[in-house]
Amino acid sequence: MDYQFREIEQKWQKHWAQNQTFKAEKDTTKPKFYVLDMFPYPSGAGLHVGHPLGYIASDIFARYKRLKGFNVLHPMGYDSFGLPAEQYAIQTGQHPALTTETNINTYRTQLDKIGFSFDWSREVRTSDAGYYKWTQWIFMQLFNSWYNLETDRAEDITTLIEKFNASGSADVRAVCDEEVKSFMPSDWATMTDEERQEELLKYRLTYLRESTVNWCAALGTVLANDEVKDGYSERGGHPVEQKKMMQWSMRISAYAERLLQGLNTIDWPEPVKEMQRNWIGKSVGASVRFKIDNADADRVLSADYIEVFTTRVDTIFGVSYLVLAPEHELVTALTTPAQLEAVNGYIAQTKKKSELDRMADIKTVSGAFTGSYVINPVSGERVQLWIADYVLAGYGTGAVMGVPSGDQRDWLFATHFGLQIVQILDGQKDIEVQADATKEGLYINSGFINGMTYAEATATLNAWLEEQGVGKAKVNYRMRDAIFGRQRYWGEPIPVYFKDGLPYLVKEEELPLVLPEIDKYLPTETGEPPLGRAEDWSYDDQYEYELSTMPGWAGSSWYWYRYMDAQNSSDFASKDAIAYWKDVDLYIGGAEHATGHLLYSRFWNKFLKDLGYVQEEEPFKKLINQGMIQGRSNFVYRVVDEEGRGTNTLVSQGLKKEYKTSALHVDVNIVENEVLNIEKFKLFRPEFAAAEFILENGKYICGVEVEKMSKSKFNVVNPDVLIENYGADTLRMYEMFLGPLEQSKPWNTNGIEGVFKFLRKFWRLFHNDQWVFNVEDDIPAKAELKALHKIIKKVQDDIDRFSFNTSVSSFMIAVNELTDLKCKNRQVLEDLVIVLSSYAPHICEELWSLLGNEAGSLSFAKYPVFNPEYMVEDEFSYPVSVNGKTRLNLNLSLSLEAAEIEAAVLSNEDVQKYLEGKAPKKVIVVKGRIVNIVI
């Protein structure tokens, strides 16, 4: 029979499902290998052809690893909490759980058709109570922990309490809030329970605190920094404003240094690591206190100094002014009556500007003098104190020292306001024109560091500042603690209730705290989150539960552990399972998660490791980002009359210049190689049923543009349609054939025929002209073995560097070669089936069983061993080039040594022709590669 892909694919998909072929079990006789895909959010639109790209690659990898004798864990699940289902619920009243369920079923149907080797018995859904029970449990562990800087790890909160009991707050070195109390053990002993809880909350790794949040009114929720892009929400593009709110936060900043260092130990794409480094934003410098000059002022201040952070403490003698952020808490107190008007005016002006304007308006220098002065601690000089919006309240101390000669921004500021510019290094050039940030040369005009180099000066100053108690070397991180609460319904309830305004955890045995039913999915009339609508939403019938739910990234920050032991009801995963599967060996997903999911997951992983629940410091050893598949839209051109009205005439792309036209999107599924199928077009656009078509060469050629893949642009290609027409094996191979996995590219179905033809040709290798299965048990010919072993090697080399497209080409070459050789040899063909099976598993299973093997055993067959002996050649066709230009090829024995090759080449008649009687200056012979003659 001819290649009947529909029957074959259905048959084997059913076989795999019924026999649970890909169910992973612990097996200590084999090395483990964990291949993970970033699990999808099940959206209502279903899968388009871009989604499975990464899944196909990881599936090929997983299947290959099984053939190589690994015990492979390859699961799939759904990140099923999220905003779209909730937005849909608000519009329709449909419970998000129902929408989600429907969408998941659609996804599953689509995924099943592609022939993935997922172990579905381990499926997880983050919105299942059985799953989010453990998300809540991890939240509780975070609440019950603090970060001890002495041991450099998270510890149970009881070790902190012990320290407070024993020696008060003095010995505690922790990552905590700024405004913690200093107290003696006796103070701790006399504190009320509420006072103690209030203090402990400042240390917990998840904590409640009033913080400035990104409030998105349109979505009715706060957003994390990585969910805000240029002042608008990433999802939906709604405006986001800064607002102060009581919020749950995660003390991820405690892990800043470990998150940074860990990047050096993992095999991830450099751009992703770089983004995480930028996000963490480590800067090494010093904090310095500038005393406020209160000599002629009589005022009460909450502090008598201004603290600044600088990465160039060596330039401190060049300070000509200090700047505070307009929001800095001391601004009001430090503004003199004379400057009050100017300062208030400036603050008002700053407030009006949106975040976006402030960023767009980098060039305009602005600021206001407060009228106050501070004293430079190293020189004793009196310098002006300004406010300006280029200083951000949220970074460092919200105060900056201005060194115009060394910093361009400071230089512009000083020039604009007529402040002093002092040269501090003899290596600085042209500081009248612009700042020079060099570290070269020796210091001048710099008191006790005059004559020193950069390194000497920095060390000297750090030591001096510390000794004087006015500063010290300091490391600063840009990364802020992550807000961990959303004023939304469709998320994990936070397992907390409030008693006298203080948060307490529910008991562990009371988990999961199940999401309650509510009447509608909107905030309450009083502006509380949707959970405020739930009846009896209180603990012990008296204490109100937390009304926020967890953010989208909560469930995805640990899910790879749940797959290790998905059914466990007494632990998030058993110690045993974690000890066996350990970590993810290969993780494939989109680059858009670089600073969100991938950073939070590393954070939770490190935390779980500190508490001894997991073993590895990093969860994902190897990461691959698959490229984005863009849409490729097709257009028809409608002729427009004088008044600009559309006519009923459509002109082919090549002729449109001769007419006035308007472009209309046309469904890409009725266009083949840019040629419009006119009959189908008339059905697609009934208003054009009677249209006239101006053709070129008898065809209607469509225009092309690359855009986002979306329904409204009629450029969505659904994998189901391709599978229906060509089969899953063709789809799998074609997606890989498109180009390098990591490269973004527009989807183009042109060319899928080539892959389909390849599979037919492959099928035909095993059949005679009448499509009767026919292989022979003869002795394989040398050429056949060579073709086979070439592909055996190629596939294993390619997979190590994630180059799937080149393997597909090589399969085509191998099948072309074996077809030309009329190969019918069982041994050769059987090995070829194994090699191809990770790419095209269905057709290979069918042929495998036709070859007489046990049905379904192909998945665990042994990958053939490459034998280099079959590659050995006696002869090689040497390209002979003259002055670097290839002129001819010469067949020579590979046993010849360089000198013999040279002699053979030079004596050749055709070569003589190029020599024109001259003796060559030089002859380069690379054995088995090339001969180059220099004349």
Add this chain to the structure above:
RNA sequence: GCUCAGAUGGUGGAACUGGUAGACACGCAGGACUUAAAAUCCUGUGACCUUAAAAGUCGUGCGGGUUCGAUUCCCGCUCUGAGUACCA
């Protein structure tokens, strides 16, 4: 502005360590089969020049360099895409 990735035929792309640029596939052209079409199969297909054939010249974004030899290494530039943005 900064960081990163990239630029190869009509198209997607290959060339892994500096060694025959354009593998493989699409498209296109011609042919076979067919009453015809589809499907299938065969042949050709970087550009230029010339041709009966052969030969020749140019050619991997642009300009230089290193080398016997550069798509590959180095320097400078242009363009495209992604990320990031007053971070002190």
